[in-house]
Amino acid sequence: MSNKEINEGDQAPLFKLNSYNVGEIDLAKFKGKKVVLIFSRYFGCPICLLDLNILMTRKTEIENKGGEIIYITQSGEKIAKEYIEKEKIDFPVIPSLKDELYADYGLGMMTKEAVSQIPSKLKEVKEKNFIHGVYEGWEQQGPGQFVLDENGKVILSQKGWLDIDSILSVL
Numbered sequence: 001m002s003n004k005e006i007n008e009g010d011q012a013p014l015f016k017l018n019s020y021n022v023g024e025i026d027l028a029k030f031k032g033k034k035v036v037l038i039f040s041r042y043f044g045c046p047i048c049l050l051d052l053n054i055l056m057t058r059k060t061e062i063e064n065k066g067g068e069i070i071y072i073t074q075s076g077e078k079i080a081k082e083y084i085e086k087e088k089i090d091f092p093v094i095p096s097l098k099d100e101l102y103a104d105y106g107l108g109m110m111t112k113e114a115v116s117q118i119p120s121k122l123k124e125v126k127e128k129n130f131i132h133g134v135y136e137g138w139e140q141q142g143p144g145q146f147v148l149d150e151n152g153k154v155i156l157s158q159k160g161w162l163d164i165d166s167i168l169s170v171l
Helices: 046-064 077-087 098-104 112-127 164-170
Strands: 016-018 024-026 034-039 067-073 093-095 144-148 154-159
Touching: 016 093, 046 067, 046 077, 046 112, 046 164, 077 093, 144 164, 154 164
Parallel strands: 034 067, 067 093
Antiparallel strands: 016 024, 034 144, 144 154
């Protein structure tokens, strides 16, 4: 298991993995495009559902700035496919465990900042009536997002819950 940090200016670790919804994703084949890697936790996590809801609402803003979204989750195929269908997700959704892509991108346990945001996030979750689904993966897994430029260089490396404005600011 890797404990490396991925910082802005680093080359993004390449991967070639099967997605749940659009076949094999080879990050090397995205050269020439800006890529937005969103590391969620799992679809049963109500805060992750809140973030997914925000992403689905604002994904056109990312796409309009040339960003190609790839979504990484700990969820298993059955539950992931239910959400892909329910939310009409058209970007790749890739499965990973904590010692795979999350580790390659330096995402371990949730940061203190992410933990400190949980109470306010849970208020939003309650307002939207999201409930906790099936627990999948590693419960302490920290989420994060990375934006890669056309050459695969990291131009945003951010641990924590989804922050669309930070993503848009570098696209």
